[in-house]
Amino acid sequence: MGEPGWASERHRTAIARSCLSVPARQAFIDGQLYPDRKILDFGCGRGDDVRALKRLDCQITGWDPHFQPHAQKCPADVVLMTYVLNVIEDPAERRETLRTAWALARTVLIVSARLTWERSKVHGDRAADGVLTSRGTFQHLFATHELRQLVEDVTGSRCVAAAPGIIYAFRDEAARLSYLAKRIAPQLTWAVSHEADGAIKALVEYVESRGRAPRLEEAPRPIAEIIAQLNPSAMRKLLRETARQELVDASARRSTLDTLLFLALELFNGRGPFASLPLSVQLDIRAFFSSYREACNRADRLLLKLRDDSYVRGAMSASRAGKLTPTALYVHKRSLDMMPTVLRLYEHCAAIAAGRPEQWTLVKLKHDGRAASWLHYPDFDSDPHPRICSDYQVDLRSLKTSHRSYEGSTNRPLLHRKHEFLAPDDPHAARYRRLTDAEVRAGLYAKPHLIGTEAGWEAELARCGWHLKGHRLVKRRPDQASG
Template sequence: MKRRAWSSDRRLTAISRASLSVPARQALIDKQIATDRTILDYGCGRGGDVRALRQLKCNAAGWDPFYQADTRLEPADVVLLTYVLNVIEDPHERRKTLKEAWELTNTVLVASARLTWERSKVKGEAFGDGLLTSRRTFQHLFGASELRTYVEEVTGVRTVSAAPGIVYAFKDERARLSYLARRIAPDAGWLTSKDTTSAIAAVVDYVERRGRLPRLEEVPQPMAELLGHLRTNEVRRLVRGAADFSEVEQGKKQTTLNTLLFLAVELFNGRGPFNSLPLSVQLDVRAFFTSYKEACQRSDRLLLKLRDDMYIRRAMHASAVGKLTPTALYVHQRAVDHLPTVLRLYEHCASIAAGRPQSWTLAKLRHHGRAVSWLDYPDFDTDPHPRCLSSYQVDLKSLETSHTSYADSENRPLLHRKQEFLSPDDPDVERYKRLTVAEVKAGLYDHPHLIGTENGWEAELVRCSRTLRGHRLVRRTED
């Protein structure tokens, strides 16, 4: 399958990579790239991703009109189109390239592009629908929603934003829905089983988490073989005798809410027929709802509640997790799944529309309007007052995104009262509480308008003659 070389000299945009690119790493994390799938890097440049994937024992090949033009092009399970679309100055050729990549795709196309928030990093003059850089290379910077819409228009399928500037387009609708289901309720995995007793224990664990018995198709093959000599009724009797009733009831409640959340997100992104759902979701619907219609009606009502400002504010006030301010609710990544279902839906819809960044610590859900920000505090666990590295926001009404980096700032925003962002049962809460109590007692929070940034906080520490050693507040000693 021969492809002509792209018309302009774009080889200067290809960079050498010592590790996987961000899109390839995201696809690996999301289990779209796997050792049992063939991978084609279409427009691979110098081939860094291909080499890194081969080191991971993946069956990867690369094609590029300049660096690897002799590669025989054959369809692959996964096609990577990594930062290619943004360097093509001809809109018709850009569209044709995306279409060719899609034709080579058997399972999922991973399309990525540079985004508009990088405008300050690209020096150049206006040219066509982009910029001509000082190196005489071209860059079309996409909006996050623009990239998703563009890929949908060309491929004709619904897509999912995996992360900012990274879009997945699936050839099979079931694959898309399976990916969505894993994002909303990741599989907890099965306990290791070596004999019939441990296999029964693993099924008990599943029942307590999911609220129902698994079907044979859901059980790992080695475990199914260990249980093969038992009749279904015997397995059911053994599990019922060993399972904790209260845990099973909690599992039912959680699975019901997760199913509603999935169906609501699916409607936000386009809902399909019942038989297109992943098998486990179909079984959850049959176990916990009278019908698929009833489940859809309940999820539709949940999605409608997302538009109700009063309902959202009540949910935020009722939430057992997160720090509520006059403008938004802030919640740590570890506590997001403990939010009320409508607020989980709020955050999920934003992530599907524009993609969560790969690194984030807090989610910020606004009271008014519908906007979600993901804030990155990389030292949250080790720094008593972590500094913000970046913020990525999506407005759910306009689907416009924005990005702010504080990497070069000399006066970064920082956090106080870290325990308020976590769930009450988080093991770090008591340690953070003790620090907060000591800081309040020392007078460090007497002027809250001064302490939101590094300089203001340091000035208050000096004023109160205090310093920090880890998560302990101690008196400052004179030099």
């Protein structure tokens, strides 16, 4: 059993779903699936994603060699290939199947696969380069860098990891760059108005949020049509007199840093000519830099700083957000934009290389070397001392990843001093700080080596005669049981 060339019961791996699969949901969130695009679900299984996306008004068809063998495999703007490669026993056939799907993708091929950290969920015997289960199904579990390398080799494109085990291969650079730009600086939402006063208000809000006036082609059509009828000099005067200058200046600084971050990230992947950039990025460069060359030179210097351990440690020490330890900086996702730009670049490079997990709470950036981890604490805001659920790490030198789940663990690590992971002006920081101050006064942090896990923390609370009621520390009554 297990010789290459045999065929397993592939169709038996197709599970029934009541909602979108994780890869389809990620693609929808990322704006890759929408009504104007034609979508092909290549290897659609029982067709649950096809039905769910049709309910979202997507133009989607599905093909599957077992469940939909007579459906047409027509070229489409987007081709979904969801957990198909895992079930193919022969590596050569995997590549050929991937090549077939790529030939059908006009804009983007979205490839997803199960990863090596799911090995404990796959029961069976080793066979070829995977596992043959007792049900006669086969699973080759991919390392994250292995999956990305395979897709890049077959498609010849520079790929982006949207999430762990989800790879986007874009047919042209414009689509890839547009996706990256939205990840760094999400597009502003316009308040659409068909009246002149509403259009001017929306225009002012855009200037205050972006730091510059928009071009007509950036605005929704109803607003663009109204703006086009206004005198340009009168419009500029109106914006100068109406827009709050302190907001415009702050947004201009933020847009400048976002542009540098985008260009530095592009050099990490290979930078193209000015005309290949998304329109919004081109306009930001014209507004905030003297030239494309100047912007690129500054971005190049930023990327070089990312390779300098002493500079990175200095940036971590100066960060307005995050908890600095002897080995790493930990920052809550709400406060990422408060980090120095070089640290934002650090996190983005890791995310593009290996994908951010769908659920995470804190990012951990190591001082030395380059490794980023995304830690998930699902009850961070409701639990005064949240317990960890999972940890996903990528080493930027090797691009190798690791994943650890704490589900089912009986003595999980937990957090203290929650306010330190946030920016000082976070709306919850003051409440968390008050709890920390109370715990320090109560002597609960006197033995820090004891309180890092659930059992140790509960034991120390009981020993000192306290318990927690929400984010308040309450003295334990004599009649209350300890532990």
